[in-house]
Amino acid sequence: MAIDTSSLPSTRRRWYAVGVLMAAFMVDLVSVTIVNVALPSIERDLDANPTQLEWISAGYLLAFAVTLITAARLGDQVGRKRVFLASTALFGLASLACALAPDTTTLIAARLVQGIAAAGVAPQVLSTVYAVFGARERATVFGIWGFVAGLSQAVGLVLGGVLVSADVAGLGWRSIFLIFVPVTAAVVAFGAAWVPETRAENAARPKPIAALTLTAALVAIVLPLLEGARLGWPAWCWLCLAAGLVGVVGVAVQERNDPAAMLPLDLLRVRTVSIALVIQLVAFGTCSGLLLVLALWMQNGLGLSPLAAGLVTVALPLGALPTAPFVGRLTLRLGRWTVGLGCLVITLAIALLVPAALSTPDVALWQLVPGLALIGAGINLTMPSLTTLFMAEVPPHHAASASGIISTGQQFAGALGVALLGAVFFGQLGGDGDYREAFLATTVTAAAALAVCVPLFLGMSSQRPK
Structure with a gap:
């Protein structure tokens, strides 16, 4: 270097x-x-x-x-x-x-x-x-x-x-x-x-054609999720989704023999790698979408000022700080169980927001703090340990590609989570502005998504990272 x-x-x-x-x-x-x-x-x-x-x-x-x-x-x-x-x-x-x-x-x-x-x-x-x-x-x-x-x-x-x-x-x-x-x-x-x-x-030189194809494919997946509900899910939305998935697979297949592939097929076949990407997609996507919905619900549904909403939501990142010194050691000792614990904590934390949703608009703000703080703690247990276990299973010659894939996957998960949970929230909100039903539907959907994600960690390698 x-x-x-x-x-x-x-x-x-x-x-x-x-x-x-x-x-x-x-x-x-x-x-x-x-x-x-x-x-x-x-x-x-x-x-x-x-x-x-x-x-x-x-x-x-x-x-x-x-x-x-x-x-x-x-x-x-x-x-x-x-x-x-x-x-x-x-x-x-x-x-x-x-x-x-x-x-x-x-x-x-x-x-x-x-x-x-x-x-x-x-x-x-x-x-x-x-x-x-x-x-x-x-x-x-x-x-x-x-x-x-x-x-x-x-x-x-x-x-x-x-x-x-x-x-x-x-x-x-x-x-x-x-x-x-x-x-x-x-x-x-x-x-x-x-x-x-x-x-x-x-x-490795940037590959314009592969990069443009992957870009178009990811946009084709997210675009109908953002626009579909508003337009009544016309045929082009489903065609766009299918084309996006075909595009992602096409890039992987086209570069299957390339040592500097953007999406190496042999890497994606590693069980821990593929499961880690799925868990990241669900966990990070859910939390990103929930942040968007929280901001709209607290200000438009509860009538909070932007400052009050920001101060309440800050419980989420602050909840992550106490776990930061221990995540590395927990991952070394517990391995994949750290990921499972993190997903479980996020699921339970989101469930804690359900009473607040039912109480809309008469919500005591203290009701939100434990759930938000635990979501932060759960994210901090899940994401660093997931990355550690992911990279531990990556062959050395794929280290650079793997780093790019997991970083890209995290950002894409955020966009996808905003699209999907936003669709649930705005779909329930409708023209009458029923924030109680909209936020309740969103929290239940988010908790259900994480609950499905919890047992996936068992499919990861039982080997602890060294």
Whole structure:
């Protein structure tokens, strides 16, 4: 791995670089949760329909998912610093476009560009840290990283509530995007000075045709799920779904003998790998969709302000923090049972929200906190252990592809969860605005999905990671 060490001659400056990289990483994460809090305000201001609200959230995740693998390979080949700086600058410009959007179509388009830019940032951040730090320092960095990830989600929820409620200079929800403009400008300036340039030797070249085919296939799967209910599920929705599935399978089959395949078939045949991807799809997708629904239910159904809704929802990421120091050791000791425990905790936690749904609109906010905190704890038990067990079963020659697949799968799961749970929520809401029935149907659906997911962990390898 080639590193231009002249740009970072000291340990101090390496840690300066980590600060810049973490700031960019935080921006990516904050931009997901900060928008959820603002969705009801966007709905009123731009007269957005339910499908458009889902696209504002899911579009970012989907664009992130379909661009991630290509962006990682591009950074390996042409230089991670170069791609990092260009992507961060693009994120800032897209954020400005979001803030100035005159209508929902423009906002959705700008959010898609934001997602593409975020996908350009994320893999360069992790790869650069891996390249410039030794194993001992790297462990420290990634330990800080886990804390920052949890904190970022909380910051997004609170900051979104503060900015929308404060209505600074009459900007309302637009301020949640505008705030990223100076932050990304600072990241670009300091990144140019402190982040080192690294590349991967013999890096696999990006494959435009395979990448475009996979992108089109994933979009074809999510598009009818977002639009189908509103349009009455016409024939093209089912054809689109079928074409998307065929496209994903086609990419895997076409590249079956390629050592740098985006979707290696022999890797996907590994039982633990395939089951881990299914569990991730259900667990992360369910929680992502639930966050969208929670924001709309609390503000439109319960009449909470954006700030109050953000402060209540922050229980979810804060609930994850106490489990963070123990997940690694639990995974080493319990193996796949850690995943099962995490899924069970999320299922029970979502079930705890059912009484609140039945009490709508007369809900005591304290009723929500235990369930949300346990969802956070369950996610933190499930996702890191799932990734560890997934990577432990991956053959060394597929390590890079596997990392891209699980990261892409997580973002795609988020988009899919928003589409499916959003469809349940808005379908029950109907024209009469019955938030009680809508939120009840969503929580029951989410709990049922996780309950089905719980026993899947038994199909994973019983070997504990070493």
